Amino acid sequence: xxxxxxxxxxxxxxxxxxxxxxxxxxxxxxxxxxxxxLAKVFAGIKRIxxxxxIIENDKIDLNGLSKDLNKKIGVLFNDLNLYKSSKxxxxxxxxxxxxxxxxxxxxxxxxxxxKKVGLNENFLNKKISKLSLGEKKKVFLASIIIFxxxxxxxxxxxxxxxxxxxxxxxxxxxxxxxxxxKTIICITDNAEFLLDFVxxxxxxxxxxxxxxxxxxxxxxxxTKYIDMAPITNFCSLINNEIHPFMYxxxxxxxxxxxxxxxx
Amino acid sequence: xxxxxxxxxxxxxxxxPSGSGKTKALKELYKKFKDEAxxxxxxxxxxxxxxKKLVFIDDGFWHMRNNEKKEMFAEFITKKIKxxxxxxxxxxxxxxxxxxxxxxCKIEIEGQTNHVLKEEKTLKKLGLKNPFIIDLSIxxxxxxxxxKLYKNEQELVGDLWK
Numbered sequence: 001x002x003x004x005x006x007x008x009x010x011x012x013x014x015x016x017x018x019x020x021x022x023x024x025x026x027x028x029x030x031x032x033x034x035x036x037x038l039a040k041v042f043a044g045i046k047r048i049x050x051x052x053x054i055i056e057n058d059k060i061d062l063n064g065l066s067k068d069l070n071k072k073i074g075v076l077f078n079d080l081n082l083y084k085s086s087k088x089x090x091x092x093x094x095x096x097x098x099x100x101x102x103x104x105x106x107x108x109x110x111x112x113x114x115k116k117v118g119l120n121e122n123f124l125n126k127k128i129s130k131l132s133l134g135e136k137k138k139v140f141l142a143s144i145i146i147f148x149x150x151x152x153x154x155x156x157x158x159x160x161x162x163x164x165x166x167x168x169x170x171x172x173x174x175x176x177x178x179x180x181x182k183t184i185i186c187i188t189d190n191a192e193f194l195l196d197f198v199x200x201x202x203x204x205x206x207x208x209x210x211x212x213x214x215x216x217x218x219x220x221x222x223t224k225y226i227d228m229a230p231i232t233n234f235c236s237l238i239n240n241e242i243h244p245f246m247y248x249x250x251x252x253x254x255x256x257x258x259x260x261x262x263x
Numbered sequence: 264x265x266x267x268x269x270x271x272x273x274x275x276x277x278x279x280p281s282g283s284g285k286t287k288a289l290k291e292l293y294k295k296f297k298d299e300a301x302x303x304x305x306x307x308x309x310x311x312x313x314x315k316k317l318v319f320i321d322d323g324f325w326h327m328r329n330n331e332k333k334e335m336f337a338e339f340i341t342k343k344i345k346x347x348x349x350x351x352x353x354x355x356x357x358x359x360x361x362x363x364x365x366x367x368c369k370i371e372i373e374g375q376t377n378h379v380l381k382e383e384k385t386l387k388k389l390g391l392k393n394p395f396i397i398d399l400s401i402x403x404x405x406x407x408x409x410x411k412l413y414k415n416e417q418e419l420v421g422d423l424w425k
């Protein structure tokens with residue numbers, strides 16, 4: 001789904017002048033301030049002050065989100081208070097299913113979705129509050145995917161997930177983009193998470209949005225907003241201290257390149 | 264046993280896959296030192312330590328830039344503050360002197376950082392990975408390009424291209 005921003009003002013600050021997010025892309029949103037506010041707008045818990053966000057035949061404006069649009073957007077927050085829910089996993093998933101056209105076997109759908117996020121059906125009757133933080137996040141991810149939104153927004157969601165869970169999350173998001181045509185926006189301070197994953201970047205700088213190519217993550221200028229991924233940092237060091245050297249996203253390719261260069 | 268480890272080490276990290284019991288373990292350790300320690304749940308703020316010399320932090324550095332973390336750990340050393348922390352960010356374990364790796368609420372491996380980081384296969388089996396520089400050092404060692412594990416990128420680059 002294409003998303004068009006037209007002079008969007010939030011907290012009385014003009015944040016998003018006219019630009020658009022192409023459909024079926026993964027966008028990384030980095031920057032200094034107010035990134036998370038966008039997630040709140042898409043979740044319908046914060047209103048914009050002026051302008052509009054056009055999503056297909058619908059829009060987000062001063063009145064917030066329409067009910068139809070609500071069903072098309074899934075937002076995942078890093079707000080740890082959310083994860084103190086006293087609901088069971090099943091109750092949380094059923095809440096998501098309310099937005100989904102009637103399924104014959106909701107139990108099967110819940111189990112299939114849990115599998116996708118790396119949990120098994122034994123989790124259905126467990127209380128969310130009793131799970132580990134990583135498991136809670138998987139449940140909330142499942143509760144979004146279950147109603148098949150067209151736009152998925154993750155607000156620093158990969159935080160507190162260990163390496164394997166982050167890899168699985170990226171794999172799942174790539175699959176959702178490729179096979180299910182989702183538009184995905186990742187709001188994050190984690191360059192390593194975005195590497196080999198995003199199609200392009202949005203940079204929120206001094207209350208203004210800029211669009212950048214994904215290679216910006218290898219640009220030293222990006223450190224104004226985000227720490228470079230360790231592998232990028234290492235390639236950058238070789239560039240600065242030794243000689244021009246290509247940037248790699250994959251450690252195995254980096255090692256081969258280092259071997260060729262050093263030998 | 265933990266008391267001895269705490270005596271001999273300044274920074275102790277607890278890591279493990281999701282559901283391995285990191286938070287539970289941290290809370291249980293904190294209970295034993297409650298009178299002299301302070302606990303932070305996912306959001307660490309240095310200014311709130313007050314005069315405590317022992318701090319327990321549950322994955323609380325996620326909002327900090329790398330430079331901020333380095334400065335903070337330097338400050339811990341200056342002020343002689345010991346820290347026991349859990350983390351899901353592999354790069355943060357480089358700050359630790361001693362590491363516990365948990366799995367299913369049990370200790371899978373423990374030891375000084377250099378010892379634990381060499382247990383590449385066990386860490387991989389648990390879905391964990393080494394910090395980038397350690398991973399890189401291990402693999403470069405296989406190619407006989409280096410003969411030790413590095414924790415400093417500058418030093419590694421310097422030695423590779425000397």
